[in-house]
Amino acid sequence: MIEIQSLTRVYGDKAVVDDVSFEVRPGRMTGFVGANGAGKTTTMRMIMGVLGPTSGQVLWQGRPLDAETRRSFGYMPEERGLYPRMAVREQLVYFARLHGLDRADASRRADDLLEHFGLVDRSGDQLDDLSLGNQQKVQIAASLIHRPTALVLDEPFSGLDPIAVDAMVDLLRREAKDLPLLFSSHQLDLVERLCDDLVILSAGRVVAAGSVEELRGRGAERYRVVQDGGDAAWLRDLGGVRVLDVDGPTALVELEGLKPQDLVRTVVEHGPVLEVTRDRQPLSEIFREVNR
């Protein structure tokens, strides 16, 4: 487990990252979201040791993270970076060897990852000659090449088409099944689909952190009611609920004292009903709320 404790980074008199603490638990994908400039990249760079924190620390399995352990992490920086004029396979082997794999193992590993992304026939090409999407695949392969002990990925899915996203998610599920994995993203639907845990950053501070379930479950309970015809406006007269929206036979209500089973019974007694469902707050709404 990676524990981030009170990380702070000050530039001049501005705290870009301000007392940020959260955990990245093994076997769970942790999504790191926040508006542009919220401090996600700065936090990730401090976790990876390419930027020194002004204060605070990072713990690994309860002890301060040392350089050697840090080097066993897989890292994908926000600004993509590989050697543009070096053959794809050759550079994967190079990174693997820098991480301590012997030449044979490094080659096997590079072939395996290229195979997964269907890039075997491009392995001799210069990185430059690949499409941006394919370059991104090589980049993620480079972060996985040494069988990392944890992953820190800055916007790993940006610029990928849905099929490539699926390929990358498959790979991450296979390679990082039991690892702590932190990734940042702007694509909230993707984060919603993939993440187990969520950390929301705003102006350098953590404004929400926890499991996605917890975060989405917080706040009042909302239900969507769809009648088989008629007008759902009568719900306004019901005690213990607040009607947020009515659109013909459809209404969105928030319970204020009324129990869910009582709502269902009352609605069924009123007339024919098609559905009464719990309306979970989408992540985008939580995101907007905490950024307000």
Added chain:
Amino acid sequence: MSTPDTTSTDRDSTRWWRIVAEREVTTKVREKSFIISTLVMLALVVGSIVLLNAMQGRESTHDVGVVGPQAREVVAAASKTPLAKADNTTLTPKTYDDVAAAKAAVRADTVDAALVVTDDGFELLGDRSVDDAIERSVTAAAASTALQRNAAAQDVDLSELQAGTTTTTTLLDPDAKNADVRKAAAYVLVILFFLVAITFGMPIAQSITQEKESRVVEILAAAVPLRSLLWGKVVGNTLLAIGQVVTLLGVAAAALAATGMGDQLRSIGPALLWYVPFFLLGFGALATLWAVAGALASRQQDLGSTTVPVQMLLMVPYFLYFSGSERVQEIVSMVPVVSMVIMPSRLAEGGVPAWQIGVAVVGTVVAAGLLVQLGARIYERALLRTGNKLGYREALRLQAD
């Protein structure tokens, strides 16, 4: 402000710089431009040795027109004078019936000069100029021929008359006859240092800037201590440079031996051997400065200005060598770093006291140590700063982070 942890085991740091150095070397030797430039340099070295050889051994023969048997006798004797022998000059007399015919032959360039008899001796005719070698040997031959004839006419023993008049020149340096070759070698060594130091130094800066530009440095920094990265680059490029220098010198030595200039080779051999360690030291001292220049730049275009200090360090000795007096050269050849360029060329010329070599070597070793420390510090601080180009002073003030 805390510093990123860069501690690691010794085994690991060796592993890192070796792999980095290996990449530097294998990438470079596969580059077309590298292969071509190496071949061109080799061709230049071999070509200039062949040319030098051709110029050195060249015999010159001159046709000299003569009128009358006396003139013919003088020209024939001229080829046998010590002067003519030293100049490798042979004179062939061509007889003309009268002075007018001889003059016409000179004007028409069928002969290089003509010797005619006058009332009080001889007259050497040339069209616009007379070759020095002809003039000297003919003058000497004419004088001794006339002297002999006059002595015989007056019944004087010429050898008695000439006793005690000869002056011979003896050169104390046993290797004096190779002075030209040594001077040439001295020039070539200076130029070679300059060329190789630039052609292998610049790529250090370029490859570091390229890593900054392509942002790959971020991944490298997360995988490898920055110092190992620096050492790998310095070692890799130094190996390439020294490899090229040794190859060039080896080919030059082989070419000298093959063209029958083994004697000259023996004369400059020690200087060539000295050159390798001097080059290694000098290049090594400058290598971290090239790395710093690369780390300060944020784009390739910035290298023009960030490499100025190290280029100056190379240029200054170059100009001092070619414009400075011998005294200046002597002093400069002991100044740290700069000495690595000038000292080998002074060695090629010969006559350098051992203590001066010692001062040059020790000074440079110390300077190299300091430059490497300073360079590594700036490199580590500047490498992960992207965005704007950094100045040297600015980089020195940077906090580590």
